[in-house]
Amino acid sequence: MPQPISDAAAVSVSTLWAEGRGRPDFLATGIPSLSWQVTTDAPGWLQASADIEVRRGSGPASAGNGDVESFTVEGRESQHVAWQATPLRAYDTAEVRVRVHGEDGSTSEFSDWAALRTGPLSADDWVAPFIAVDGPTDADLAQSSNLERGTVRFRTEFTPRDDVTSAVLSATAHGLYEFTLSGSVVGDEVLTPGWTAYDDRLTFQSYDVTDRLAAGEAVVLGATVAEGWYRERFGFDGNFATFYPGPIALSAQLVITYEDGTIERIVTDDRWQGTAAGPVVSAGIYPGEAFDARLDDDALLAVGTEFPKPASTHELSPEQADPARLVPSFAPPVRRIQNVPAQRIFNSPSGKTLVDFGQNLVGWLELTVDAPAGHEVTLRHAEVLEDGELGIRPLRFAKATDTFTGDGRGERTWSPRFTFHGFRYAEITNWPGELRLEDISAVVVHNDMVRTGYLETSNPLLDQLHSNVLWGMRGNFLSLPTDCPQRDERLGWTGDIQVFTPTASYLYDTSGFLGSWLRDLEAEQRKATGVVPFVVPSPLPMPPMAAAAWGDAATLVPDALFERFADRAALAAQYESMTRWVDVVDALAGENHLWAGGFQFGDWLDPSAPPENPAKAKTDPDIVATAYFYRSAARTAEAARVLGHSADANRYGELADGIRGAFLREYVTPSGRMMSDAHTAYAIAIGFELIIEPRALAAAGARLAELVRSHGYRIGTGFVGTPLICDALVRGGQSDVAFRLLLEEGCPSWLYPITMGATTIWERWDSMLPDGSINPGEMTSFNHYALGAVADWMQRSIGGIAPGAPGYAVVKIAPVLGGGLTRAHASLETGFGIVDVSWMLEGTSFSLVAVVPPNSSARVTLPGTVSADAIEVGSGRHEFTVDVSALVSVAAPQPLTMQTPLSEIVGDTEARDGLEALFAELGYFIGLGWTANGNWKTGSPLGKSLIMMPPHNVARVEQYLTTLNAARGIYSSAPVK
Template identity: 90%
Template sequence: MSQSMFDATAVTVSKLWAEGRGRPEFLATGIPSLSWQVTTDAPGWLQASADIEVRRGSGTQSFTVEGRESQHVAWPFAPLAAYDSAEVRVRVRGEGGSASEFSEWAALRTGPLGADDWVAPFIAVDGPTDAALAQRRNLERGTVRFRTEFTPRDDVASAVLSATAHGIYELTLAGAVVGDEVLTPGWTAYEDRLTFQSYDVTNRLAAGETVVLGATVAEGWYRERFGFDGNFATFYQGPVALSAQLVVTYEDGTVERVVTDDSWQGTAKGPVVSAGIYPGEAFDARLDDDALLVVGAEFPEPARVHELSPEQADPARLVPSFAPPVRRIQTVPAQRIFTSPSGKTLVDFGQNLVGWLELRIDAPAGHEVTLRHAEVLEDGELGIRPLRFAKATDTFTGDGDGERTWSPRFTFHGFRYAEITNWPGELALDQMTAIVVHNDMVRTGYLETSNPKLDQLHSNVLWGMRGNFVSLPTDCPQRDERLGWTGDIQVFTPTASYLYDTSGFLGSWLRDLEAEQRRAAGVVPFVVPSPLPTPPMPAAAWGDAATLVPDALFERFADRAALAAQYESMTRWVDVVDALAGENHLWTGGFQFGDWLDPSAPPENPAKAKTDPDIVATAYFYRSTARTAEAARVLGHKADASRYGELADDIRSAFLAEYVTPAGRMMSDAHTAYAIAIGFELITEPQALATAGARLAELVRSHGYRIGTGFVGTPLICDALVRGGQGDVAFRLLLEEGCPSWLYPITMGATTIWERWDSMLPDGSINPGEMTSFNHYALGAVADWMQRSIGGIAPGAPGYSVVDIAPVLGGGITSAHASLDTGFGTVDVSWMLDGPSFSLVAVVPPNTSARVTLPGASSADAIEVGSGRQEFTVDVSSLLPVAKAQRLTMETPLSEIVGDTEARDGLEALFAEIGYFIGLGWTKNGSWKTGSPLGKSLIMMPPHNVARVEEYLAALNATRAIRAV
């Protein structure tokens, strides 16, 4: 049946949105891009054109888009003004003649769009003048409250309240908290970019009814003490301050503004006695005076207009937020209450998470309850050493007025366990709930497999992302750091952008990166925002966030405007590195993180990796340059595309000449060296690729399939093995459970990704390194490979207008289900292996196509299909391992034994029993080699113990022979 035979009801514009999914209610621009999804049962449906209509007041305008464009379509009408509104709708026509009705009208609203629309000064409250009081205030980190009263003079047509702060604010109006966002305005590069938020408060106001407009402002990130090793200091200048404006439009069209000024009242006293990101929050219910809620109440002193520094006074600094807001996302009930060996009351929530506790509590006046938080237990007690100087402690002091529900509002913690001290009465499970807090991004990607441990690994990656996407992409959410480390998000962006629509969240963060980079003459700081006192230094993989994060976002979301916004940042970084590399195009010398946290590095020196940092630096120089050339091509900058393309070719030639021997060995004969050379497509010639892939596989086997990569190599190694023809080794590496490996933490009960491969040692003790986190997503970047290779969903063109569906078999996995909500709709892939029969069902959304590569086929044999449900079945018997009982002898190579889990485990158990420590070091030393027969590897083993090895092999062979019958 042709598409033209479908009536209008067969095609529907099911979703329509402006700007990004998950954005705040109020637009951050007057020219929002438009995107829509189409639902239809018509197979192979492609859009031929679309009609866009906008309605403002009684007037309507229309615009026709020719072709398939349905994502990030540029606004075709006159820009919306500040405090403007409009409605928009879309209808589509298919290439075969089918057509939809118009979609429902989607409402668009703007608040203030920039500094030109902002008239509210910042206000503050004078702090104590006595030196002792000032010191005490510095330690206590008290909050500041502000209030004013307002009476609408007529019927209100609309009212928009907008605010920002030097600190973290919570607004109240007419007796209730405004909005559901928390930790606003978040953390940005405050000196260059301070975001504000807007809220519709129309239903809070009525003619002639006086209301209280108020706010509580805590120090938050603005006044946090940043640093390392106990050397902490505030970075941003000036006191806690608030700027807010309420714009009321009456039914008669007149407008009234209420803005922060010296007519407001303020106080540094209140129920939130102290609050800080690292220390936690202290709340005293006895001081809860309701002055922010009750008309006629007063604060003891007037607020004062805070005079901004010349830098802070730059009007361009104030911008509307466009990232998805931070919200309370989920509640997690307490799983068990138990007593530690020292007698402490501990609560386990069963999941390492980020947020805070919510209490249902009835405490006598003056009764203080203390809540301490930690991710793990050590010796049965709260494991607080990894927190370093972060107290991560909240306190609640009762007022004796009965039960209340309370939770902190101006801090957050990373924890699975809480220690509760001085609870009034007997603590019950239903009196305490964990509140999960992070940016409210749209969840898009899912993956399930037949292997429960891989599913747990994927869940750990997801929870690690959730815990570290709180206002900015942090390294960890629990200790005295929580910084936007650029290297971590650089390697993790592809994974994150499958799990969630990260375009708004990371797009906003990239604006801060560009601002910090501009201050540093093109150098990208290690952390963004950058509150550290030391001048930024260029470092590979970390600085390359400037190029590779926007490149990954364009690959996944295809937003040309977003790519264009970051293009200058991309070129500026490449130019900085080009100057450092010089005429030989090799970036050598100077400080580098290198393959950070290579598992062979000692706890006290995580940069001491096996791979030469110069190899990492030059490889990243190539990758950034090549991707910048591609960005230039996409954006139509032909001269730049040519220049950076030629530079990339020169870097690649220099890399191969300097670091790859004629025989195909890397000058650093280590896992990451091969992974990065293959993964970044520096080695591409087929024979050289096969040679490098074989050597990488040999290294993986010789180290007992234990992981040998750090931050740089980990995202690349499985892809590199598959590209090098070693897919079976990639799966065996993924499924290893010994330490270090991806699954080792799961055997230890982990529910998030750890910072170190051995953050917790096999004996249950915490790694002795001072830098140990149990919620650090970087090493979870392998999930990108899992999502593409096991789930089978990858972008075949930017934004998934073409989807590559190519599941890879291996690791004994017999089924998988993956789905991804792209802008076009949901791609759904399910596959099952039943004996030699492989079956695949793929659902491709309208207005896209897919290339399906079945197991055993090459990409050149991909089957091109259109939208709709597609089913495939193929015999894969030639790809499956042949099950056979391997007979082991003293001549069997160690490389074969190590791949035989039963034999390896038994042999290592025997070595432990007889005290043969040389053999117990084979994994660490990389001794499980192809050319090493077992018998000739037992150096310095007494003859009677050699005989025991022979006896072990004979017994194992006999057992297997019986099983085979």
């Protein structure tokens, strides 16, 4: 038991936040949840209660100036604590602070006051109409692909009449907007308002511009609006069309509070000026941006000027500008996150000037350029090179090209503002003079989420794999979780984020980002009578169809978020969406509980599938569908239990039991074989806990291990099986096979792309072929995070950090040894504080150091023990040492002979590679097919596997073994034969 401490200063509230970490400056709700972290050296510290004080501000809607409300929370609750004070109103201010009491009798001082602020909170607080400028109609765009995708600019003038105490600008757009006050950009957010299900949810952002206004000084308030996602042409195979109605448009309101308490509102209306003329002559998500500095007339932002005529500014029709859709943004904003310097400048074989940034990333280029008037510089982007040239074929119809036209007025720094690209390489055409490294950099852009999780190991390739996963996430968490960031797609595919959410939610606090996206999923699902579209938002013309793993994002994404962040309110917000999806699938499956027939993606991108048909997987899609049906029903039952819906918990729990029974009867033989004898079939049956009886589990695990070995430890899973297979192997008692699979470098494998220079996760296991050419399929991306979902297993099993209770109130620390790893270090900033785990293997001695934050606890399972033997510890620093000789002892090497089973040879990388090289030399193509055909089997001695090999070549194989054994210093009295 921890010893009581008497020094109150030894306990402090170190961090306090309202709603999610990384949220916008202005709250999206008047009843924000509160979370805090405690710092103390007292071991095993647990909170007994907490005092919360809320001091009201003096904003225009404030309940008073300096009034304090207090309430107490009993128990350990310190995450997402419900607001119990008077709700904040629109344009309100408040401050909050917390004091904690420990079970040991300790008491902290009150934390510093944390400031809270609201802007508009709903459509009821929005009085600004949408305004637009006449431009090309949808019919014009349909008839011509060459029309410029221009921007629209708006402006108005005003003069603050008195000293300003508060000024809040709130804005949204049909398109992407950037606001300026007297020529200076407002805020640091970019690509606002982002992409949501516009028909149902259009977010707005709020900015404090108080310091930008002074009494008696005239101000020009201006905005540029580009098409963005709202007017993008969505589709496939060249069939693209706009989806959302009406022209690009702007809606904004500036609420100014003066010292005397009066309020002035400046809103978009018919008094604003508008023009389609401006320096951003064209901008689109897929095509890129064209900027002409000659048209960048700062005088138009000066007081007393007007935009060029003619320009028609008008309000949108009511159906185009329904204010009921407007909601404040609560996801972390999109920002410029990092500048990456150029690594090298070189010429391609055709003489093109190329720049390598050393990292595949998402954002845009920033130039420092002195270009003569009318001189146009062209910037093209791509992720890879092919034959030394920019590899643009994977972009399909996306031009991904920016242009800058100089004005001859000296050096300036420029970057696009209304597009983004996925690239490592850039082709620069027509640069004025000599291009230098310092003239160009890459700007990384994504939602500014709080980084939480880290992992390092003793294997540099695994560290690079983890880095690739991280960069893949960064590139695709831009306004919404996209599948890829570079080609003519960039859509919110539900299957991708469903499998990746656990990984993402370790690396970053994704609660706000994915919580916002789930609101869009629910909106699109509601319109489709419970069916979840393949992509969210859904701008595709075809009606939504139910598909396993993709539609299950409705249940499994909120389930994973609750597991990692323990926000009951967020889970409650998605609960109806969860039940609606399970009910849809229940109706499709019918009384036998088997979801069979109809379209399914199945185990998408199984590596055995041909490039032109990525759905042609080895595992029957009906197995995938029914397994996901079970998983969603079971997790929905658990959500019902957490939320107190006991009747639903019973109903969905019974449904899950029925599905599991049906699955086992239909797809698992009495001997434990799956009806689809393929990697993913076993991985999903074990990983989703459909097979749980110990003997059956061991049999399934052994068969899965045999499949992995027999295919040369190459990957045999697609989107569905990949996140599950390593866990399934460990659960089935085959952890050594899991590590060997993870560490394979041949194609296909997780490490193969790294051997080819990858810095992000690829869409296909072989997006680039071993000869350096790009996969011939029409669907190839070099930045897709889905297959990187294995990082969740790495973080839990190598790093040793997993949630033992929602939100890591209990941490499960259980590192798994294997793969020759001798050390690892993982850290995760949970809501309670930082969990830090370091372990080292020296000989047969395993040592572990774990740091657990206050008000949480941990269950530590050391290698060689089972979870039932877990050591319960409280907060603080803990050290453990255990002898693991039984796990790491290595048997004396045995000579390889013609009687050695192929399953042993394939585990010996040197022997396998040498044999395959010899087979290639001898032209023995039967042996070269052993990996693809799964022939490295336990019961196949090498000598009896060399069918149709001439005797003189068999002798060459025998000689190879003799030479290899001798080189290893291994000799046998028995002949190699």
